[in-house]
Amino acid sequence: MIDLEQVRTFVAIVEAGSFQSAADRLGIAQPTVSQHLKKLEEAVGHRLIERSRAQAIPTEGGTRFLPFARTLLRVAERAQEALTDGEFVIGASSNIGVYMLQPVAAAFRSIVPDLRRFDIRIGSNQETARRLEDSEIDIALMEWWDDRAGFDAKVWREEPIVVIVPPDHRWARRAWIDKATLMEEPLIGGEPGTGTARLLQDRLGIDIAALKSGLQLGSTEAVKQAVRAGLGVSVALESAVREEIASGVLVAPRLRSARLTKPLYSIVPSHAPPGSPARKFAAFLPAAAA
Incomplete structure (x- = not known):
């Protein structure tokens, strides 16, 4: 022992x-x-x-x-x-934790006033999965899930994926681009393990190996800055670039005949009781995200 x-x-x-x-x-x-x-x-x-x-x-x-x-x-x-003050800890992958979670978490707290302690831990998708398995968090919000045993996973949101380019890029004034056009430019990568490449393969039929690989930067914030600097193009969750698109510092040309969305998952340990904060939050998410 x-x-x-x-x-x-x-x-x-x-x-x-x-x-x-x-x-x-x-x-x-x-x-x-x-x-x-x-x-x-x-x-x-x-x-x-x-x-x-x-x-x-x-x-x-x-x-x-x-x-x-x-x-x-x-x-x-x-x-x-868990035995003393009933802390509730949400784990979220970086994009979800930075760009989507806070308003939802605030709304949940307002309807569960007896939740005495509340915490959010943001990390990569892999780190969030590890924290869930190690019982460091009560619920995980992630961009992928591999159906490992002992957990209940549900899709709580379908988040649009958009192509982003700087405003002086040749695509910026086009009404749309197709997948062949998308493959002409180096594609800047963000956090690894988000499942975006597989999404492009499954939904658009793009051969991942044929994509031109650009900088691999590890975070969406770094990707946005690189695209603005003209170092390539990228794809991102719409929520992560909404402010930049609204202000005009980034442009999101449409993909022809495709509206890409990425499923976002809430994952709770199977042993979590029905009345636990984790179960309540998982049930609250779809309506809050609507």
Whole structure:
């Protein structure tokens, strides 16, 4: 069995850099720190810390164990919060969390006044899925889902996808473009793992391998700036570029014979009770997004 206090001590040693500093941080004696680490190493069957007079650093095994140790502590904290003050935590992928979630979350809070603690954690789609599996969040809002066991997923919104170009681009004054035209320009990529490339393949029949790959920037904000600078074109959730299109700094030419939409998912652990905040929020989402 892995003891959480021993895990907490191990993390403190790594973060503080020495046994004495870890002891000061935890408010315990230095020999107790050493004892905690020794018992943890015995429990996991690996040496976790290289000891020296000057510094304590994780071994190769300790480095591999560290992210799991931190996850164990986060999950333990969430479990305690669930029993005490009823914190409700929403996890959202970056585009949803930045451009869509706040008004919906505010409306939900207004109709559930007994929700004492409320938090939103924004990250990549992969990070949000990991947080859901590790019980760090109560519900996930994501741009894809892979139907893994133990979770209930529903589409709560179909969000339009638009092509974006700068106002001086040759496409900006065209009434429409087709998929062949779209493949002429380098396509700037945003956050990986959003499923946009597969959407283009499934809905438009575009061969992903034939697309001209542009910059891969990791976020929609960076993509918008790159498109404005003339570094290529891109596709984005309409909600993420609505203000730029309205102000004229970006233009969204229409795709011929196609209105692309991306399904957005709400995912709740299957064991969540019907009256839980996660279930209530999942039921609230479709009407709020309408």
